[in-house]
Amino acid sequence: MAPSxxxxxxxxxxxxxxxxxxxxxxxxxxxxxxxxxxxVQGDECAKATAHILRQVVAKSKWRDVDQLLSRxxxxxxxxxxxxxxxxxxxxxxxxxxGLIRDEASEERNADDLVSETASDIQSLTPxxxxxxxxxxxxxxxSPSAISTGLQVSKSMFNLLSVADPGDSPMxxxxxxxxxxxxxxxxxxxxxxxxxxxEILDEINQADDQIAGFAEIQIHPGDYVLAYQPSRTVExxxxxxxxxxxxxxxxxxxxxPSHTTAEAPxxxxxxxxxxxxxxxxxxxxxxLMAYIPRVNKVIFGxxxxxxxxxxxVDSGSCxxxxxxxxxxxxxxVLCPVFKFCPEDPLDEVSRRxxxxxxxxxxxxxGPAVDALDVENTVTDYIPxxxxxxxxxxxxxxxxxxxxxxxxxxxxxEDIGFSLQLDEP
Amino acid sequence: GRRPSxxxxxxxxxxxxxxxxxxxxxxxxxxTSHANKDVHPAVLAVGQQMAxxxxxxxxxxxxxxxxxxxxxxxxxxxxxxxxxxxxFVPHVLNPQIEYLTECRxxxxxxxxxxxxxxxxxNKFDIDTAEDEAKEDLLEWIDSLIIxxxxxxxxxxxxxxxxxxxxxxxxxxxxxxxxxxxxxLEAKHxxxxxxxTVIDDPFxxxxxxxAETLRxxxxxxxxxxxLGGLRPKVAAASNAFLGGEAIFANGSLHAPSGTADVAxxxxxxxxxxxxxxETINFDRDRVSVDSLTYNEIDPERNTADCxxxxxxxxxxxxxxxxxxxxxxxxxxxxxxxx
Numbered sequence: 001m002a003p004s005x006x007x008x009x010x011x012x013x014x015x016x017x018x019x020x021x022x023x024x025x026x027x028x029x030x031x032x033x034x035x036x037x038x039x040v041q042g043d044e045c046a047k048a049t050a051h052i053l054r055q056v057v058a059k060s061k062w063r064d065v066d067q068l069l070s071r072x073x074x075x076x077x078x079x080x081x082x083x084x085x086x087x088x089x090x091x092x093x094x095x096x097x098g099l100i101r102d103e104a105s106e107e108r109n110a111d112d113l114v115s116e117t118a119s120d121i122q123s124l125t126p127x128x129x130x131x132x133x134x135x136x137x138x139x140x141x142s143p144s145a146i147s148t149g150l151q152v153s154k155s156m157f158n159l160l161s162v163a164d165p166g167d168s169p170m171x172x173x174x175x176x177x178x179x180x181x182x183x184x185x186x187x188x189x190x191x192x193x194x195x196x197x198e199i200l201d202e203i204n205q206a207d208d209q210i211a212g213f214a215e216i217q218i219h220p221g222d223y224v225l226a227y228q229p230s231r232t233v234e235x236x237x238x239x240x241x242x243x244x245x246x247x248x249x250x251x252x253x254x255x256p257s258h259t260t261a262e263a264p265x266x267x268x269x270x271x272x273x274x275x276x277x278x279x280x281x282x283x284x285x286x287l288m289a290y291i292p293r294v295n296k297v298i299f300g301x302x303x304x305x306x307x308x309x310x311x312v313d314s315g316s317c318x319x320x321x322x323x324x325x326x327x328x329x330x331x332v333l334c335p336v337f338k339f340c341p342e343d344p345l346d347e348v349s350r351r352x353x354x355x356x357x358x359x360x361x362x363x364x365g366p367a368v369d370a371l372d373v374e375n376t377v378t379d380y381i382p383x384x385x386x387x388x389x390x391x392x393x394x395x396x397x398x399x400x401x402x403x404x405x406x407x408x409x410x411x412e413d414i415g416f417s418l419q420l421d422e423p
Numbered sequence: 424g425r426r427p428s429x430x431x432x433x434x435x436x437x438x439x440x441x442x443x444x445x446x447x448x449x450x451x452x453x454x455t456s457h458a459n460k461d462v463h464p465a466v467l468a469v470g471q472q473m474a475x476x477x478x479x480x481x482x483x484x485x486x487x488x489x490x491x492x493x494x495x496x497x498x499x500x501x502x503x504x505x506x507x508x509x510x511f512v513p514h515v516l517n518p519q520i521e522y523l524t525e526c527r528x529x530x531x532x533x534x535x536x537x538x539x540x541x542x543x544x545n546k547f548d549i550d551t552a553e554d555e556a557k558e559d560l561l562e563w564i565d566s567l568i569i570x571x572x573x574x575x576x577x578x579x580x581x582x583x584x585x586x587x588x589x590x591x592x593x594x595x596x597x598x599x600x601x602x603x604x605x606x607l608e609a610k611h612x613x614x615x616x617x618x619t620v621i622d623d624p625f626x627x628x629x630x631x632x633a634e635t636l637r638x639x640x641x642x643x644x645x646x647x648x649l650g651g652l653r654p655k656v657a658a659a660s661n662a663f664l665g666g667e668a669i670f671a672n673g674s675l676h677a678p679s680g681t682a683d684v685a686x687x688x689x690x691x692x693x694x695x696x697x698x699x700e701t702i703n704f705d706r707d708r709v710s711v712d713s714l715t716y717n718e719i720d721p722e723r724n725t726a727d728c729x730x731x732x733x734x735x736x737x738x739x740x741x742x743x744x745x746x747x748x749x750x751x752x753x754x755x756x757x758x759x760x
Contacts, residue, residue, distance in 0.1 A: 223443070247441075247443075253624070253648045253649070253650050254624075263727040263728075264727075264728075266727075278441065280441045280729050281726075281727055281728045281729060282728070282729055282730065283625050283720070283723045283728035283729065283730040284623075284625065284679055284680070284730045284731065285623055285624060285625070285648050285649040285679075285680050285683070286623070286649065286679040286680030286681070286682060286683045286734055287683060288682035288683045288686060288713065288734050288735075288736075289679050289682065289713035289714075289717070289731050289733070289734035289735070290713070290731070292712040292713065292714060293443055293714065314648075314650030314651055315648065315649060315650045317651075317652065317653055318649045318650075318652060318683050318687075321653075321683070321686065321687060321690070322683060322686070325686055372642075372643065372644045372645060373645045373646075373647065374644060374645070374646050374651070374655075375646070375647055375648070375650070376646070376650040376651030377650075379650060379651055379653070380653075
């Protein structure tokens with residue numbers, strides 16, 4: 001990439017490359033800048049957050065686990081505040097916090113096992129430490145209660161997920177490491193950085209893993225309505241096209257003024273057509289007209305809330321509602337890192353507003369002057385409109401989302417977003 | 424056979440249409456030189472205006488058609504040895520209708536009016552004097568326009584305006600004459616209410632409605648597309664939707680997107696009121712989905728984009744229909760024709 005271009009509009013890749021040569025604070029600042037300008041969005045936010053937290057672990061000064069946790073929390077909440085409509089940032093921060101707690105408790109166990117038995121610790125931990133940190137609001141059964149009913153393979157996430165009861169204390173959370181030796185700080189640092197690498201791998205591989213389920217979900221002759229196909233959805237459709245003959249109907253909110261010389265989704269359509277899959281590009285907002293012809297509706301989620309509700313691109317809700325009315329399945333592609341252990345805020349405050357001038361010309365001032373124009377960028381979809389949550393771990397229904405959350409987040413970190421208000 | 428160039432261009436124009444929509448008709452521009460020589464100049468002009476969507480909604484098309492037919496009747500002279508009742512329809516009226524249908528598929532109101540007109544002609548005695556018959560037809564057309572269009576519009580707007588309560592928030596989709604008239608009338612009555620206009624970004628009629636209402640002093644929230652529809656619908660007290668036609672099974676034929684708004688409103692527990700003149704009711708046809716009766720947008724039928732002009736709203740998403748005769752459920756006013 002030409003350097004002049006890079007300095008003009010830094011991309012995420014060039015930013016990540018620059019992390020090694022910059023101070024930690026400079027790296028955080030430049031990412032905050034990109035987040036605030038919405039130049040880093042969606043999946044890229046997750047990657048960027050993991051990269052920056054890796055820098056935090058590597059470069060910031062910390063002597064024990066509590067200090068490391070608070071460094072990660074403070075950097076994480078700055079990022080999350082910069083892009084409040086990107087819940088994946090908070091998810092990655094929580095994952096890293098959980099990772100640190102796991103690593104710390106493993107080391108502590110190794111130390112303590114010399115003098116005490118594991119079962120003693122298990123009975124001790126809950127009563128000894130809760131007072132040190134305001135307990136998060138209990139919103140679901142404790143992870144240990146849920147983890148017994150887990151269906152999900154944990155092989156990939158053995159570092160991140162909640163360990164089986166008996167392996168280690170479940171709430172080994174804020175275990176103080178005041179007597180930690182410098183050697184163990186060093187060990188913890190490298191363990192945590194390895195763990196973050198694994199989270200990054202997971203984020204990078206998620207789309208391919210989801211695409212692996214394409215041939216199960218898409219059947220020959222299907223008419224698939226893809227609403228504003230994201231990169232995840234594109235990969236899914238292209239993978240399906242290598243196995244099946246079907247038709248893709250692409251819908252979006254975009255009005256003609258948005259379409260430049262390049263027709264919308266031209267690259268995707270070229271790939272699908274090359275594989276023998278027909279595409280129809282709808283120039284329409286209303287989808288009830290087309291749903292009788294459609295077999296299933298597919299779109300990507302920006303985030304999945306604890307209740308199974310979705311944060312999605314604006315207009316996806318129209319597709320989901322129309323499909324629901326005609327009893328057509330709604331398949332949502334959502335990698336596990338998009339699952340938030342939070343409840344959705346109410347619909348009005350959760351939606352994001354975009355620039356209305358793309359729709360209304362302010363050139364005819366007086367006419368438009370007193371008009372309230374609202375151009376929403378995100379929608380909330382209630383869980384009852386979703387049939388399949390297709391994750392990188394496989395298809396899920398909303399009844400099993402709690403176990404995915406329990407697998408990936410520690411109860412202590414669920415309240416992370418509540419700390420956002422604190423400076 | 425008669426005009427070999429036309430079928431080939433038609434094939435080209437329709438070649439981009441996906442197979443699953445290939446049965447849906449589409450308006451097309453016919454060069455006036457290609458039209459049947461029997462087509463009256465007034466009808467030629469109306470046909471062009473329909474093909475270019477300058478005349479767009481069903482009532483405007485109906486009115487223009489009737490006025491053009493008025494000219495056709497005025498200039499009609501029965502050939503020697505024929506009578507008006509036998510000659511006019513097959514030899515004069517039908518070519519006009521064929522041409523109009525070729526320019527754009529007829530709307531259901533036009534179909535109703537033409538059926539009524541033909542019935543009127545058939546009632547003439549074979550020896551009715553030509554002048555007398557022409558006079559009768561012209562008067563009949565004038566009264567049809569007054570009763571079924573002009574007065575109907577006033578009556579519907581009045582009824583609908585009365586149903587608006589102080590402090591209501593009414594949500595509507597796109598721009599429909601009757602809905603616009605209703606809002607202005609209610610405002611004129613001194614009612615204070617809010618309007619949420621949901622627009623179709625591919626049409627943008629709603630923006631004109633929003634500006635008109637705004638100038639009349641009605642608070643308007645304008646949404647350029649169907650994004651964020653659920654919360655907007657939930658905040659409304661009523662949805663007012665205009666219709667192009669209502670079928671015998673009570674389903675509504677209206678601009679694409681109307682069904683989405685009606686469904687969202689009904690699911691949110693908001694009353695869905697359809698405003699429609701009875702001349703738009705079709706008691707012979709039944710439509711259960713949007714692919715039975717529809718039209719392809721001729722501007723958007725390329726490989727890069729495709730669009731249907733209408734959708735079909737099932738009567739379970741309609742609380743009531745306000746017509747010039749009565750306000751009731753989706754089905755009962757069908758008897759009014």
